[in-house]
Amino acid sequence: MSDCGCEKARRDLEEYLRHEVCKTEHSDIAEHLENCAGCRDEALVARTLTEVVARACKESAPEELRDQVLAKLRAVQAAH
Template sequence: MSDCGCDKARRDLEEYLRNEICKTEHADIRAHLENCPGCRDEAHVATTLTEVVARACKETAPEELRDQVIARLRAVQSGTH
């Protein structure tokens, strides 16, 4: 295995993080990330962002906020806003 270089690592980072890349390329990118602080930091940011977005998608709005939004939508739809 060889160091794939920053350009390749960054170009394929999303696929690498989602495990959507062949095993050989995955190993090359992993080796690169182990030896390149800049690319490793970029991978960390991408991973953190993905986790935060996934967590936010699982959250639900408080009941009171949902009621307010629905009431406002109904008012706009009925023309009494």
């Protein structure tokens, strides 16, 4: 394995976090993150942001709000 450097690690970070890079690249980036605090911090921010967005996407609107939105959409459609 060889350290891929900050530029490559940061450029391929999203793919790395989603396991979309080949094993060699994954190993190289993992090694770099172990040895580079700046890139490791960036990876932590990206991972945390991804988790927060995923949780937010799982939430659903309250029933009353959904009913209001649907009623408004129906009223607009009926008017046209």
